[in-house]
Amino acid sequence: MKGLVQKSTGSWYKVFCDDGFTRDLRVAGKVRLHKLDTTNPIAVGDEVTVSTRENGGEKMIEDISQRRNYIIRQSPKKRGARHILAANLDQLILLITLAHPRTSTGFIDRCLLTSAAYHIPVVLVFNKQDLLDSNSKTGKQQQELMDYYRRMDFEILETSAMESTGIQALGDVAKDKRSLLIGHSGVGKSSLLNALDPSLDLRTKEISKKYSKGVHTTTFAEMFPLPVGGEIIDAPGIKEFGVVDFDKGEVSAYMADFLPYVDHCKFANCLHVNEPNCAVYEAVLSGDIAEWRYINYLRILEDIEEAKAW
Ligand SMILES: Nc1nc2c(ncn2[C@@H]2O[C@H](COP(=O)(O)OP(=O)(O)O)[C@@H](O)[C@H]2O)c(=O)[nH]1
Ligand SMILES: [Mg+2]
Ligand SMILES: [Zn+2]
Structure with missing residues (x-):
């Protein structure tokens, strides 16, 4: 029997099985997990095979199907380790707010880079419009x-x-698709899910000083079917998005605003950092590439350099 992983709590997985039942299952010891070296071998959105042995033993996850794609980041708990947020996605819904708690463009650009590398389309959603006056600086x-x-x-x-x-x-946008909803704590993920489906009745949190103190609450990604069709995976508790598996030389290829310039640099292997006659840097100077995008690019290269030490 096949099943779809809807929630993972570390050792137990909530699996929606082909027979229409949702079960809490564990993984059979013999499962050969993907050699991905991640902190979570099975992710929300994974398609799994569930054993149907009738010998009275408990049903278990016996195999994981090849992933169509996935979103992966550096594990926040273990440096150098990797964590899959969700697998087999149609799109990423990136929830942003420039009101409180403000989303940085660095966070946005890291998410965009990772999804571009796995060819996962992204929709940018700017929430809390009621708090923003269009004539204000913000x-x-x-x-x-x-x-x-x-x-x-x-x-x-x-x-x-x-x-x-x-x-x-x-x-x-979400209809008939499987979306990963990603954004900082307090940006309004649960509130928007409730707005899409009031019967979910998810708990929303007051934004308190707790956020700035960085208190760690244990939270797990969970998939919710939508009344309009499709599913949204809520990925709570994301403070940072550390990119993994990138070489410095390939980053600019995933940045659409850099692309028109990368082939015009003097050196074919230009990293656009401080090489002479760099067309990307010239585009930054002329304002064709935004300075904040370039700064985010440089920081991502630094992240990659740092991660190599691990
Ligand atoms: N003013 C305003 N507050 C919002 C909006 N969306 C969410 N909030 C509030 O922001 C806080 C965090 O929302 P929540 O949905 O729990 O965020 P999550 O951590 O991303 O799931 C709650 O107090 C919500 O009431 C919005 O569009 N406007
Ligand atoms: Mg929430
Ligand atoms: Zn260059």
């Missing part, structure tokens, strides 16, 4: 960000879970 910053990412062909939505705006459009 409102203008958001407009600039949206314009920039839109030029890179990303789909962009504006929502307010508080005032129930943009919910229909979000439902249209």
Whole structure:
């Protein structure tokens, strides 16, 4: 019998099985797990084979199907280790807010880089619009960000879970697809899921000083079927997104705004850091590539360099 992993708590997996039942299952000891060297061998969205032995023994996960794709990042718990957030995705819904707690462009760009490498489309959702005055400094910053990412062909939505705006459009985007919902704690993931499906009745949290103190709450990704069709995987508790498995030389190939320039550098293996006659750097100077994008790029290269030490 096949099944779809809806939640993982480390040793137990909630699996929606082909016979229509949802079960809490463990992994059979003999399963040859993917040689991915991750902190979680099975992720939400994994398709698994469940044993149907009738010898009275408990049903168990016996095998994992080859993944179509996955989103992976550095494990926040163990340096140098990798953690799969979710597998077999149709898209990533990246939830952002420039209100509180403000999402950094560094976080956005790391998520975009990872999804680009696995060819997973991303929708950028700017939430908490009710808190932003479009004439304020922050409102203008958001407009600039949206314009920039839109030029890179990303789909962009504006929502307010508080005032129930943009919910229909979000439902249209999520319909009949399997999406990973990713964004910092407090950005409004649970609130938006509740807006899409009030029967979920997920707990939403007051944003307290706790967030800034970085208190670690144990939270697990979970898949929710949507009334309109499709599923959303809520990935809670994400503070940072450390990219893994990149060589420095390939990063710029996944940055759509860099692409028109990368072939015009003097050196074919230019990393666009401090090489002479670098077309990317010239585009930054002329304003064709945003300075903040370039800074994020340099920081990602530093991350990769640091990770190599492990
Ligand atoms: N003003 C405003 N507050 C929101 C909005 N969406 C969520 N919140 C609030 O932000 C806090 C965190 O929301 P929650 O859904 O728990 O965020 P999560 O950690 O991403 O799941 C709660 O107090 C919500 O009421 C919004 O669009 N506007
Ligand atoms: Mg939540
Ligand atoms: Zn260059």
